[in-house]
Amino acid sequence: MKTPNPALRHVLFLNWRDTLNPEGGGSEVFVERIAAELVARGHQATLLCAAHGNGPAEEVNAAGVRILRRGGRHTVYARAALTYLAGWFGLGRLRRGAAGRARPDLIVDVCNGLPFLSPLWSRRPVVTLVHHVHREQWPVVLPPRAARFGWWIESSLAIRVYRRCRYVTVSAATRDELAVLGVDPRRVTVVHNGTPEVSVARTAKTAEPTLVVLGRLVPHKQVEVALRALAALSQQWPALSVVVAGQGWWEPKLRAYAAELGVGDRVRFAGFVSDEEKQALLSSAWLALTPSLKEGWGLTIVEAGAQGTPTVAFRGAGGVAEAVMDGRTGLLADNEEEFVAHVRTLLADDERRAAMGAAARIYADGFTWSAAGDKFAAAIGAGTAPQTAAAGATRSRTPDLPLP
Template sequence: MDIPAAATRQVLFLNWRDTRNPHGGGSEVYVEKIAAELIRRGHTATLLCAAHSEGPAEETAPSGLRVLRRGGRHTVYLQAAWLYLIGALGFGPLSRRRGARPDVIVDVGNGLPFLSPLWAFCPVIALVHHVHREQWPVVLTPRLARIGWWIESWLAPRVYRRCRYVTVSAATRDELAVLGVDAERVTIIHNGTPEMAPAEPVARTAEPSLVVVGRLVPHKRVEMALDTVAALTDELPELTLTVAGQGWWEDELREYAVKLGIAERVRFAGFVSDEEKRVLMSRAWVALTPSLKEGWGLTIVEASAVGTPNIAFRGAGGVEESLVDGRTGMLAEDQADFTAKTRRLLCDDVLRAGMGSAARAHAASFTWPAAGEKFAALVMRPVMVPAPSPGPRTHLVP
């Protein structure tokens, strides 16, 4: 099925969260930045996501993105299908008379996809930031984890077998290949780097300092940053850590800091605005990303943009592209190596400054206009594949 031959497109993004959602993260930033770039090029974009207390049922963002919030964490998937189908009959917020009948759907699979090819009459682009094989056992019971992984690794590749994919890193493209998604159907469109310079000049802290930015959930493994602080306190008695972000795992992290005896060294900043994030990253000596898996690692390039090198883990997905090991930061093998590399960067002023400068230059090479241009080209051409792919090569149990 081809999209209509027109100068612009109506694009419907399906993502269970938006950036105003308390659980929103880098995936949501990507969607809304790409949508803004499409709008800037004359397209129309709507985001359908789950309802929450931080935003109204419907609003238009300053970028021109129309945001519809319907259903909850799980029912949003049914709401998406329902609204699309009644829109075909001329009713609801996705109807033609509302000027919002989609030409293209961008179906964002955060573990659980919307399975829109089963009910949509227009082309679908599957947007996958990373494969969640490692995360399922961390956030769900063993039985539910197996179900989630079956949907992601077996069902989804079959449902989207005629669709083109977009992902944010070569690492995720390679993971999708293991699930049977042909590489020629996957377009890599990196994240851009937002403007990160604070409104006013910001000096580094006088004493060694670390920062972690992200959602406070188990698979982000903030505990490993806390362990690192605990291990370095004797050598670096003034060392501090700021944890910026919110999530349901915060109470456990606070208790763990108390258990380690470092509660007075750790500040939980909660949700921070973009300006506050810029300041925190600008003041820190080193940024830490202990996450189990990232599709790209947006916070890595955000820290890089203000000259703050980062330490992450090898094998954690797209971080091996957003961070250039040995040049803009370091990739660790395990907890001991993570701590050792943190110590090295904190104690070597020359190395840290050099990596900070290289990190800033690396971050500048990724821009949202460039990402938007690639995405716009994708939605402007036929996006349905003429023949199905063979399907997953293997079914892996998490």
Template sequence: MHTLDGPERHVLFLNWRDTRNPEGGGSEVYVERIAEELIAHGHRATLLCASHPGAPRDETTESGLRVLRRGGRHTVYLRAALLYLAGLAGFGPLRARSLGRPDLIVDVCNGLPFLSPLWARCTIVILVHHVHREQWPVVLGAFGARIGWWIESSFAPRIYRRCRYVTVSAATRDELALLGVDPGRVTVVYNGTPELTPDTAPRTPHPSLLVLCRLVPHKRVEIALETVAQLAAEFPTLRLTVAGQGWWETQLRNLVDTLGISDRVHFAGFVSESEKHELLCSAWVALTPSLKEGWGLTIVEAGAVCTPTVAFRDAGGVTEAIVAGETGLLAHDTADFVAQVRSLLADDVFRHDMGKAAQSHAAGFTWSASGNRFADLVRAVTDDGPRPAAGYRTP
């Protein structure tokens, strides 16, 4: 248990999803683990996110994190502002009591921010996992992409110009600098890695690959499927497990049929933490074909159980989650991706040595260390008490 090295602060996290959301991913894991670490440091933490079927409206987790679910995927942004302003004005007693008055808001930007500097009268930190330049066209098409990119690249930096930034990799800090955000205003707080036991499940007796992600277009699971198709003749017993769920699953299943690899691919759907652990342990190689990642949490989780990962060199934070050529392999294009996977499947010694190096690398990233760094930031930005809506200005 950590000790509180300053006054207790109430930290409000604004995120569009939580880890119980069917579309939740690494971003949500990061937010909730950091919140739990801040609670361990003696602070209070609340998460305001979108509601979803099967989840209670209000919930307090075992760690003490209070989760408030309001609105939907798009309306949660407006609901956050209204709920905060209701408490500030002192009317709507039930709503005001449910939220309270935070000392610090952590505004999580997953492409679209909550624009909290426009309506909040407290210290604000904006958390950006990665810049979405490449993802906007994939998700929204040409017209929507122009709007989304304008908000992220021009409008948001202006709104948050006096706020402190947090990101999960130096790669994202560099990308933010290209948008005009002074690197001196950006604190890098890496993801931690849960304590995983490598021998929880044995390796499969046959060559096996694992993709663990949300099933959405920008994760590019298609590349993993194409890899299996191209390597099938060379590795007749090769199998791929796709763990995760999402609205793009039908298209992926159709591609499996088109490629003629339905007997080689298993869609596992949503998996529990224990099931995920077993899959990571049993796979020979993990694949992260994603277009962009702020960090690549599953890469380090795989490394923790001696499973190396193949990803793309231009996919952002994965270049820090992987030490290229030592703990995993980074590809330049799809053909190179297939070649890198082949090299790991074909050489048992190479794969084993890389897995052991990946485990050593993963050991350097702990949630405790990340929590300590975030707690230092909380103390630094709130030492002088609440600030006006313009947010925090770096000295």
């Protein structure tokens, strides 16, 4: 029988959602792609997340990542602890893993606002993965009292519980925000998202100007800003349209708002789209809009860039300011009035828009999942040796780009 390599590890990811979840988004893509990169390097990876109707209770995906779906949107946190403890004592599925180590050697605790608090109930080293700080989102998605409680958990309780843990985040902006909350930047490794592979031939731009918004349909994504931009620019471009690709519980509100603005006939809600459909949409659009209140990185921005489409977004939206090279691969706005003005500027300037799209493609090519996997693997090593300096804390190499 082959002796297990002690350098190889079984890594348990705790995340409230997975990519098949109807509410899954860019953070779930990051977790699963990183887990796949670890598997490709010989590690064993298990993802424990909430159950839903789009996936079985247990499966091994095409990349070799084992996925356990337990509990619901809120109960997944307790179920994670119970499943882990049952596995620890030989009663559950974590102990009966695939070939390799049955027990997790390390936990990656993904904190999407609410943490799993795994240092309180596990006996393994914990690496904390934070995509972004939710200070602005809590008041948008919850009533005032609940929002204050959620923010206290994220900004105070979690900081104390994870005080001995190493952190991973996806942008320097989030690392800076964590520092404000009291997390020493020397404990934080920045691992940028990779750019999804282009799997279909690029599509020609639409004959008439088209804007695309890609993401979950929830309040803090602020799709309303894109709808108001459409209404404001309709007189100048009567054939201007917006495609909203994504799904979420906020969609009925957005449909009603588009009708209220008088642009309902020029907004197409595409719902969930496959990777091929998404790439075709991003490729054919004149501009991508990311009006989100906050993003850890801005994966859809780089996805649009890979298709040669520049993005307009808000400067203060966290990692968005790193996903967009302002003035080169897109434009960043400080307020909604400027956001609309940027859209107008790029729609009116074919040459500048094309130059930005070309630069965005070069920039997107500089981010790979292989490089992200290397940095994350280094962070795992740091997670078990607190005295080791944070690996990969610097920004990925920025390609040399022509100025549009």
